[in-house]
Amino acid sequence: MEPVVEYEKLLPYQFERRVEEYPLAYVPVGSLEWHGEHLALGNDAIKMHELCRMAARKGGVVFPPVFYSIPELTSYGSRYKHDANFVGKESLLEAVLKEIFENLENAGFRAMMAVTGHTCLEQIYLVHRVAAEYNEASSVTAFGTCDSAFGHSLGHYSDHAAKWETSLLWYLRPELVDVYRLPKAPSAPLEGVGGEDPRVHASRELGERVAHVIAEEMAEVGRRLLEGKVPGPGELGSPHEWIVRYEGRTRG
Incomplete structure (x- = not known):
């Protein structure tokens, strides 16, 4: 039976035990954004939450995912009239993260790692x-990074609703993926997909492999953070x- 690692699901005695044994907190950050016809809008945060849960099996607690993002966001699907992209203010996300860190410190955590699965440069920079x-x-010890910083041994990088993101969510939360919503014709354009064609290159098997590598590496970084x-x-x-x-972009 897998241990309960989610902050919100822990009973008080369980929370106390986990903090005493391994005072590391993971803070998954993401977005609500178009990820093609085939992935859930909350992909970034959901993916990151699941990866943090896997990492925390080696110790630590996972804070509830933050679905609040700042621009840039991928344009919403052109055939839809209701744009579900949620565009937030940088100042608010900054304040939310500071409050989370402060409360985690007050709760007894000695190391915190915020990891964004929404990997526009602005959000990576802000979290860091x-x-x-x-x-x-x-x-x-607080540290901010992104999912692109892990899984390099398998060639992983954070694409957008393409090979890697599709594979990861397909493995982590298969009920939130429907690749059959994508056009079947190879020549048909994929709106809002950035990276290798998920119809050709994505699979649950690939998602499983890379998810375990990312989680292992995140757990290792967490261990080092506890050492300062x-x-x-x-x-x-x-x-x-x-x-x-x-x-470089902001200076230019």
Whole structure:
């Protein structure tokens, strides 16, 4: 039987035990955004929540997913009249993350890792920056990164509703995937899909393989955070590549 790791599902004695044994908190962050005809709108946060749950089986607690995102978002499907993309304010997401870190510290956690599954450069940068600032101002170790920073041994990168995201959600939450909603004709364009064609390259089997690698690597980074070691450039879990790209774009 798998241990209960979700913050909201723990009974008080269970919460106390998990924090005492392994005071690490995972904070999954995502979006509500168009992910093609075939994936749930909440893919980013749902995917990240499930990966955090897998990682936390080695220790730690998973905070409820944050579905609040900032631009950029992929344009919504053109044939629909109700645009379900939820566009938030940067200042509010920053405040929410700070409040989460503060409350987790007050609850006894000594390390926190916020991981965004919505991987626009702005959101990666914000999650990383807020965690770094909190880390500097407190006695705990906070770290912000993205799912793109994991799974490189399998060639994983965070695409958009393409090979990787489709495979991951197909394995993690198969009831939220319907690949048969995609057009069958190979020449038909896939609206809002960025990356390798999921009709050709995605599978539940691939999703299972990469999910386990990502979760293992996240758990390893969590272990290091409990030792006070924040990943530096080039190290496992570091979002440095995307931070540099963001800073280069804003300077340009």
